[in-house]
Amino acid sequence: MKVKKILIVDDSPTMLRILQNTLAKAGFPDSITACHGKDGLLKLAENRDVDLILSDWNMPEMTGIEFLKNVKADGDTKNIPFIMVTSRNVKEDIMEAVQSGARDYIVKPFTVESIQEKINNI
Amino acid sequence: MNTIVISKGPFSAELTEVLHKNGCDPIKTVKNPALAAAKFMGKQNIVVYEWSEDPQEETRNLQELMKQTTGLKVLLIVDEGIKEAIKVLVKYDEVKFVFKPLTRERLQIGMRMLLAEKKRPPTINIEYVNPFIESTKAIMQQMAQTDIEKKEVRIDKGLTVYGDISGVMALSGNANGFVVISMGIDTAIEIVKRMTMGDVSESDNELIEGGIMELINVISGQAQALFNQNQHHFDFTTPTMVRGKGHTINHGLHENSIVVKFETPDHKELFLQVCLKTA
Ligand SMILES: [Mg+2]
Helix, strand or coil, X not given: CCCCCEEEECCCHHHHHHHHHHHXXXXXXXXXEECCHHHHHHHXXXXXXXXXXXXXXXXXXXXXXXXXXXXXXCCCCCCCCEEEEECCCCHHHHHHHHHCCCCEEEECCCCHHXXXXXXXXX | CEEEEECCXXXXXXXXXXXXXXXXXXXXXXXXXXXXXXXXXXXXXXXXXXXXXXXXXXXXXXXXXXXXXXXXXXXXXXXXXXXXXXXXXXXXXCEEEEECCCCHHHHHHHHHHHHCCCCCCCCCHHHHCHHHHHHHHHHHHHHHCCCCEEEEEEEECCCECCCCEEEEEEEEECEEEEEEEEECHHHHHHHHHHHHCCCCCCCCHHHHHHHHHHHHHHHHHHHHHHHHHCCCCEEEXXXXXXXXXXXXXXXXXXXXXXXXXXXXXXXXXXXXXXXXXXX
């Protein structure tokens, strides 16, 4: 599938900047950001052309896993591929994310190449 | 170790070599999982199991295999089937998985996970420090393209931070306590510049603090993975930030902390502080 517009959700402005710059280098310059799950849902409602969601796990207001469940529960957004980005390389976490509908899982640190590979495999 | 490879397709010489290097010998290759079950006679064995397109059927096969043979270690090669595999994974600790397509690297990682021995948790603090040292060096390289060198290791009474800016992570599990990464403001700005691939000035507080918190976050994550390989476990949530030198972190552990001083190529200092009480 052709990915153009990507929604990045992370509570850390630093992480948002890292992800945006990494995505641009990986050939995906068209990204928008949200600072937690609730904000992510809002951005999805405003932007109907999002092709892919990259989301952090630990966030205030609404965590990544809650956000994922909300995205998958809504007919308008449930088909958007969702990739979880987190620093926790724990089997149980990966399982929970996949069970809740995540397409893939990125364990930090990532590189331009590793992000590129994940997105191309969508 | 008697090893069976269950795979519909051919298993390349390159992949077979990885198995040999991990002590797998003899290796038998079968296409039919039921046949694999028949060939095991309850010995300590290894199964490398490449799942087909029918995860439901493969789940039944795997459960059958686990039922028939005790002490079996299984490495699953799965993709979408992971959703089905989970039902089995949660039940058996000796089943690990890697994703398709199976490469040399993935197989090597999978075998390492599978063969990691169960060790008793060490009681000496220092044994808990090495994974953090390793992971700090690796993460500084990967996230900030900076090769740091370990210059000094010493023991402090309590936990008092060294730099202008410190990212603090609380841990619980086999070990309880704190891990801190601490540095001068100039060093922090330089590191965050490299991490974000953009310009950062001293007034970009949110960006700098976020960067240092992200650093300790990812260092903890990598260390956690290293601990898991040795069957130790700890958990962590989100890091906090301490600004200003000489702050004492009151942790109630009454433990000493281990301080590791690193230096960047241009001689800037970076401190890793580990203060843990082992269970
Ligand atoms: Mg976060």
